[in-house]
Amino acid sequence: MKIYLDFERPIEELELKIEELTQLSGTNGTGLESEITALRQRLQELRKEIFLGLSPWQKCQLARHPERPYTLDYIERITTEFTELHGDRRFADDPAIIAGFGMIDTIPVMIAGHQKGRGTKNRIIRNFGQPHPEGYRKALRIMKLAERFNLPIVTFVDTPGAFPGIGAEERGQSEAIATNLMEIFSIGVPIISIVIGEGGSGGALALSVADRLVMLEHSVYSVISPEGCTAILWSSGKVLNQDDYARAASALKMTAADLMAFNIIDAVIEEPQGGAHRDPAESAANVKRYILREIEKLRGIPVEQLIETRHQKFRNIGVYAENAGQVS
């Protein structure tokens, strides 16, 4: 049973109709084929139309779509012999972050990524993709291992944010994120970071210091969720609704296109028609193609230059004025 978001309803209706007709024509052998073909064409156009006109809030919902491919779905499709490794060697293993080694074609790579669960039970096990400090520490530990063996690193970013909880605070959530941010800058192997769904604030950033930071077409990346932003800036006690969130999502400029325009990300990876969840295999193929192409380019760069370029890339992010005059 497929899950459809509100704005996908027209697509759902059309898909159901096509299915009905297909069944009818299958049993009777009546000449419905031409009508089915016409409807299929209409479906393609409808999808294109709807997905080209998505609002930031709709993209945000799409990025959180329960059927959207997660880190493990990509790992499964782009690697062979993936070997997951566990634990931060300090406290625990955090199921909200996956880390390990695998082969992409003939290249061994290290992969780290946030993992949301599918289904209630798994969602709880994965803590809805919200890591604790040990998740970040595990990722860094294995990234450093990758550095020792000169393996490129790929990270998949997909989290509502780092977990806000008592244990997370007690064990230094802030310190874990900060340490990742600092340390990853000096890791001497190519790093590619791909936002596949939700890029939620510092908890996402802790896995996205990279030589290439890219986003899937319908993913989002923001300093705060539209809900959080609305609660802080617009709430003043009233009950919030979808319109409020939509306004915040637009104001935050959190889509792949926005971040591309801001020069924060290096590329946008195209998604299959109807979004990554409608064709995970194609989405994975696009991701794989990008990874292989960029690893090839990054591997040719001397380590010192690689690190310096990575540093400068982030050093130059920011919009500020420096004259005695007023705000521009």
Next chain:
Amino acid sequence: MAWFKKTAVTSSDPSKKVKIPEGLWVKCADCKEIVYRKEFEKNLKVCPKCNYHSRIGVKERIALTTDAGSFVEIAVELQSCDPLDFTDTIAYKERILSNQSKAGLKDAVTAGTAAINKNPAVVAVMDFSFMGGSMGSAVGEKMVRAAEAAIEHRLPLIVFTSSGGARMQEGIFSLMQMAKVSAAVGRLKKYPLPYITVLTDPTFGGVSASFAMLGDIIIAEPKSLIGFAGARVIQQTINQQLPDDFQQAEFLLKKGLIDKVVHRKDLKTSIARLIRMLRGAPKNA
């Protein structure tokens, strides 16, 4: 139904509230005790009853921490722009302007070179009164400049944090400042230059999860609230009672997350002593 309605009305009646004359007394933000202002100021704005270290501004902090007349500000004119063209209840551009005139500052951090009991250092001080000490592009850039100045002049870097976190109005740009400043701190740490952070009330979110918690030595003022997520968010998420001292400096000390809790009056001496010892080792032959 009438009985509780009535109670609610009386309790919120503003005319029944005790009026405190402006200026003469201050109410401690933590224990709510009413304190004689002169005594409070003499005590460096620390509550004499509960030891809560109330928030102080850049000028007061510099006066308390650095030798008189030694502070020379850098990157004086740095200020934020409005790359998102952001408007919440008012336009962000206006918010910057009103905060600038209210706080008398260009943005939420001030940095410069100074002497601390004759030890030269780069000092950066955040001010919560400027948009809750939030970090946008101007704060990020100035922190990086401070770290770069420390490297260039081979000086220790001392940072006083006070911040609610990233500045939402600058969206992704503010988030990326966390990485940018952390990278600069990483560079500083390649040199034998002490990086000391002093966490003051409050230090949260993007500031806590970047340069604040990266100090070689992390000091906090007593009872300061420090954490990644705010207590309210945590409470709503986990729906559990939080420990009484949750996210207080003393709680972090107990959990091994910071090095020391130091009273405001002793900070200058403590920092100077650490700089002297860390930098005082004779070179190996």
